[in-house]
Amino acid sequence: MKNTVNVSPEIIHIPEKPSFLPHLQPTVNMLAAVIEPKDANTLVRKLNHIAPLENLQHVKRVQKKCIDGGKPQLSLLLSVAAETDVVVLELVKSYQLSTFITRVCKYAATSKEEWEEQCKLWPTSYHPPTYNISGITGFSEEDSQSIFGFMRHTIDLATSSVVGQVVNAAVIVDPSTKQVIASACDQVISSASLANEVSKERSCCNYLENLNQQRLLLDRSIGEFKHIINNVACVHPWRWALQSSGCWHPLRHAAIVAIEYSAARDRQLFPDYKALCHLESDIQTNGHSSESLRPYLCTGCDIYLAWEPCAMCAMALVHQRVRRIFFSTANSNAGALGSVHRLQGERSLNHHYGVFRVLLPEVVKLVDSKTAGSG
Ligand SMILES: [Zn+2]
DSSP states (O other): OGGGSOOOOEEEEOOSSOOOOGGGOOEEEEEEEEEOGGGHHHHHHHHHHHSOOTTOTTBOSEEEEEEGGGEEEEEEEEEEGGGOOHHHHHHHHHTTOOEEEEEEESSOOSSHHHHHHHHHHSOBOOOOOSSOOTTSSSOOHHHHHHHHHHHHHHHHHHHHSSTTOOOOEEEEEETTTTEEEEEEEOOBOOHHHHHHHHOOHHHHHHHHHHHHHHHTOOOOSHHHHHHHGGGOTTTSTTGGGSTTTOOBOSSOOHHHHHHHHHHHHHHHHSOOHHHHHHHHHHHHHTTOOOTTTOOOTTTTOEEEEEEOOOHHHHHHHHHTTOSEEEEEEOOTTTOTBTTSOBGGGOTTSSOOOEEEEEEOHHHHHHOOOOOSSOO
């Protein structure tokens, strides 16, 4: 039987965008129109204002084609077809444009081959990635064993913090020293602060009642697992708002708390931050690196998470300049690293981390979940 086969642990890279064959890239329907060249500048300016192509910044607004006799013909993207609003339609009317529907590629090309396929539909721009993920993929046997070890430690935290339940756990590691910098689990709102924050006594009662109910959920068989994970904050980021079942802090998800602990550790190790800043600027003007003095946020660090993080946690990890994220279980409800969103592919961000899913046989047995979107 499949379930009894021993699976070996595995590290799977979750790419910045879903992989498609170049000629099978997903597309978006757009409303477009052929325009007079003399109107092009005005129309582009107006449309950038009333219907900016926010999620399609790689797509060129104007397509230039040579029709018979070498005469150029300009076509203009007006808006995403499904989002065409009254203002765009008024523009269409006032310039007497005859519109048509065309397709453009949904994601920016990541290779020249993809870009060439994209331009067959509608012109796009292609910028080879400015960051380099080579060197963070391809793990040596020693690195792999260390990654599996840290992930096991993270899973232990996630399953042992509250009896009978699974929460999210986060472990920040400095890979150069293989040292744990900080670790944390999802934090529960204490009954007192819950009363303050939600200001309803009833919620307190519900919270206590709920906690008791959850403590009864000791059975960790697969059939029961769904109930037990109800309190993984990243999987249910809005559950706290439902008074009947909310008891986990809306903001204190494991990753956020671990970041806080790591900042506290830095403050403790480098108490005289201001003096150090001056020292650093002196050193920098003398042409020496200051990296050995003080870590900048979580630069160069890895974080291990039992669950794929939600958008809030994934974004906090961008701000922290984390180098790599390893998570164990995909979060099909609210995961921001491949399952629902894909923050690592968001080109407008000023930092990108490598994302990996770590499959451990013991966890695979426990949760029968889909992969986080390598396909
Ligand atoms: Zn979260």
